[in-house]
Amino acid sequence: MSIDTNKIKKVDCLDETCPVPLVETRKAIRKASPGDIIEVTGNHESSKIEIPMAVEALGLELLSIEEKNGNWIIRIKIPEEK
Amino acid sequence: MNKKLIYLDNSASSRLDERVLETMKPYYFDTYAVATSEFAYTLGILSREGLDEAREKIATKLGGSAEELVFTSGSTESSNLAIKGVVKAKQKEGNHLIVSKIDDFPVLNSAKFLEREGLKVTFLDVDKDGLIDLEQLKEAINKDTILVSIQHANQEIGTVQDIKAISEISKDKKILFHSDATHSFMRLPINVSKIPVDLVTISSHTIHGPRGIGALYIKKDTPIKKHIDGGFQENNMRAGVENIPGAVGFAKAVELVTEEENDYIKNMRDKLIEKILKEVPATDLNGHRSKRTPQNANITFHYVEGESITLHLDMNGIAVSTGSACFSRSLEASHVILGIGGDHEQAHGSVRFTFGRFNDMKEVDTVVKVISDVVKRLREISPLYKKEKE
Known part of the structure; x- marks a missing residue:
């Protein structure tokens, strides 16, 4: 699947602890445009579980959770029609 | 979402009640003039009448008279006026204020500001339920005490203080008593004709009224100095063009509870x-x-x-x-x-x-x-x- 890189909105939450990554993710979701992909990077373990919980509650699509060198990257799809 | x-x-x-908004609308679009005396144009007189009527309705609900109610921008300003105004008016008689540790920020931070200016402040402890100890209050009062300010109900945990007992203790010691009733006004009975309270902070925003409007009840002859200078509005107690739509909406919100x-x-x-x-x-x-x-x-x-x-x-x-x-x-x-x-x-x-x-x-x-x-x-x-x- 090819992704339009202009549609990726990056949120850097490295070294931030709970609940800051969730707060920043929510802010990015609120400001996103239809079709955007929110890409959150962090390393706080609880947030890795909390953010998908929020994605589920909001009825959004969780594209992936990737782990690399102790960091995680969560990708969330904003529907074409918000 | x-x-x-x-x-x-x-x-x-709280969400504004539509009926409140409807009552306010004419004061934005029709009777929009500043409140004036009988010696000015009719629109201003009508504005004045709207303001007076709102004041009367709210004061009556509190058990006071219209002359004893000053409209403010909300409970923060009301509590600031009560505490700073009384301390300023009575600074030659004493320099001690009593508040509770769990009062809301307008009271606590006014007290802390005055403390930095040299006032002595006692922050009363509360028990596990949030109630102050009346004996501790009596012990805290000294010859320099000029004001006791204890909230009626707490903003976070809802605990209701015995303001009748507190006001009687204060009255007995000839000390003024202010109570922040932002979270109890209209939700619980409070009647200034039955309780010897000198100043009461109230607000509109918690009872489905508009934001940006509140009031301070000031018992007749209470020594207090205004802290916003300007014109002579609100019985020369609070300068600034009156928020008449807000006052009218506040009165309607009171009526609806x-x-x-x-x-x-x-x-x-x-x-x-x-x-x-x-x-x-x-x-x-x-x-x-x-x-x-x-x-x-x-x-x-x-x-x-x-x-x-x-x-x-x-x-x-x-x-x-x-x-x-x-x-x-x-x-x-x-x-x-x-x-x-x-x-x-x-x-x-x-x-x-x-x-x-x-x-x-x-x-x-x-x-x-x-x-x-x-x-x-x-x-x-x-x-x-x-x-x-x-």
């Missing part, structure tokens, strides 16, 4: 407390069980943080507030929960639910169901909870 919002933060601010509504709100609140304490393990009610405002429930969910609960409830369409202030990244715990003897864990896990006119019983069931699930899931990732289970 499209879920119907369940709003349970009515003590922070009924005893039946307060019972309706209390029933929802009671059901919420009962169900949460029964269905969600490791929960505690904060504040007094019966001496509390009908709209307030404040519950600590142990092993989880209030901000996390608040965020997850929000994403499930439920608005509540927490005694924890991690959003500012300062991790400050609620001074109220700490004041009643709670530790940081209890303070950070506390959630406040405050009901209003537009809530219904079905919402209580939904909230309990969602919060049970959210708390359960948050505990699964809580290091505190894991430690407790080990």
Whole structure:
């Protein structure tokens, strides 16, 4: 699947602890445009579980959770029609 | 995102009632002039009449007279005026003020400001339910005490102080008494003709009235100096063009609150407390069980943080507030929960639910169901909870 890189909105939450990554993710979701992909990077373990919980509650699509060198990257799809 | 919002933060601010808005509209579009005396144009006189009528209605509800009510921009300004105004007027007679440790910020921070200016301030302790000790109050009063300021009901835990007893103690010692009734006005009876209270702070925003309008009741002949200079509005007590649409809306909001509504709100609140304490393990009610405002429930969910609960409830369409202030990244715990003897864990896990006119019983069931699930899931990732289970 090819992704339009202009549609990726990056949120850097490295070294931030709970609940800051969730707060920043929510802010990015609120400001996103239809079709955007929110890409959150962090390393706080609880947030890795909390953010998908929020994605589920909001009825959004969780594209992936990737782990690399102790960091995680969560990708969330904003529907074409918000 | 499209879920119907369940709003349970009515003590922070409540949704305006449409009937209030309709009452206000003519004062924006028709009778929009500044309030004037009989010696000016008719539109200004009509504005004045609207303002006077609003003042009369609210003062009557409080048991006072119209001349004793000063409109302000809200409870923050009212409490500032009460405390700073009295201290300024009586500074030659004494330099001691008494407040409670769990009063709201307008009172606490006014007291702290005056303390930095040289005033002596006693911050009274409260018990585990949030009540002050009347004997401790009597002991704190000395020959230099000029004002006692104790809230009627607490903003976070809803505990209601015995302001009749407090006002009688103050009167007996010939000391002025101010009470911040922002969270009790119209939800609980308060009558200044029956209680010897000298100053009362009230606000519109918690009873489905407009924001930006409040009032301070000042008993006739109370020594007080204004702290906003300008014109001679509000009986020369508060300068600035009057917020007439706000005052008229405030009066309408007062008129719309009924005893039946307060019972309706209390029933929802009671059901919420009962169900949460029964269905969600490791929960505690904060504040007094019966001496509390009908709209307030404040519950600590142990092993989880209030901000996390608040965020997850929000994403499930439920608005509540927490005694924890991690959003500012300062991790400050609620001074109220700490004041009643709670530790940081209890303070950070506390959630406040405050009901209003537009809530219904079905919402209580939904909230309990969602919060049970959210708390359960948050505990699964809580290091505190894991430690407790080990």
